[in-house]
Amino acid sequence: MDSNRLSFLVGEYLQLWADHGVGCEHLRKLPIGVQAEPQATDPRRGSEQTLSDVRQALGNCMRCQLAQGRNKIVFGSGNEKARLMFVGEGPGANEDAQGLPFVGRAGNLLTKIIEAMGYQREGVYIANVVKCRPPQNRAPLPAEVEACTPFLRAQIEAIRPRVIVALGLPSSTFLTGKVVTMGQLRGRFHPLHWNTGVEVMPTYHPAYLLRNPSAKKYVWEDMKLVRARLETLQ
Structure with missing residues (x-):
């Protein structure tokens, strides 16, 4: 995704949040970020590589200003050959402290969702x-986002999941390339916008469900579709 397209998508989903009463206007006033020195290694597009290769290429990343305030890089966790992948927006405080994704209250809820689907988090x-x-x-x-994009793409290429569940509107917008509301995205599969061989199911973020429990029924509808699709792909 080129930088102009990326800036457009991010700006559009911030406006979508504002339209739904979420105060995001202050984000537009934040600096785009410092320009860090490029590092020697980057993921190799189109090459056969493992998650270990991707993690090694990421290194002690200083590619954007987020490095200045982090405690730990949250690379990802789970089965390196998983058929199902979940992608959120970014780490929170608990994740930053532990270096693992989705370990706070939202993470506990995500684990329950995964188990309700008949899977284990480790799988x-x-x-x-x-x-x-x-x-x-x-x-x-x-x-x-632009600084991290090559690494998420490389992770997906290394894992080769059949289905990705996009958790929340920012992740859904990024993975599908579609600038619409979550209500318009969820409930059906979309192609991963740079790889039509991978399907994406957008749904609400677990943190949103903690604030809006009534939306859990929609997520469960989405997860049943994911489970059924994976069963047909075996």
Whole structure:
């Protein structure tokens, strides 16, 4: 995804949040980010590589300003050959402290969702669009997403999941390339916008469900579709 397209998508989903009463206007006033020195290694597009290769290429990443405030890089965790992958937006405080994705209250709920589907957390793979915690849990800025994009793409290429569940509107917008509301995205599969061989199911983020329990029924509808699709792909 080129930087102009990325900036457009991020700006559009921030506006969508604002339209739904979520205060995000202050994010537009934040600096895009410092320009870090490029590092020697980057993921190799189109090459056969493992998650270990991707993690090694990421190194002690200083590619954007998020590195300045992080405690730990949250690379991802789970089955390296998972058929099902979950992708959120970015780490929170608990994840930043432990270096693992989805370990707080939202993570506990995600684990319950995975188990309700008939899977184990260890059998899927969980990651985020960005690998470092944005301050005050704000939305990642375009430069931050752009810095992490090669690594998420490389993770997906290494894992080769059949289905990705996009958790929340930012992740869903990024993975599908579609700038619409969550209500318009969820409930059906979309192609991963840079790889039509992978299907994406957008759904609400577990943190949203903690604030809006009535939306759990929609997530469960989405997860039943995911489970049924995976059964047909065996």
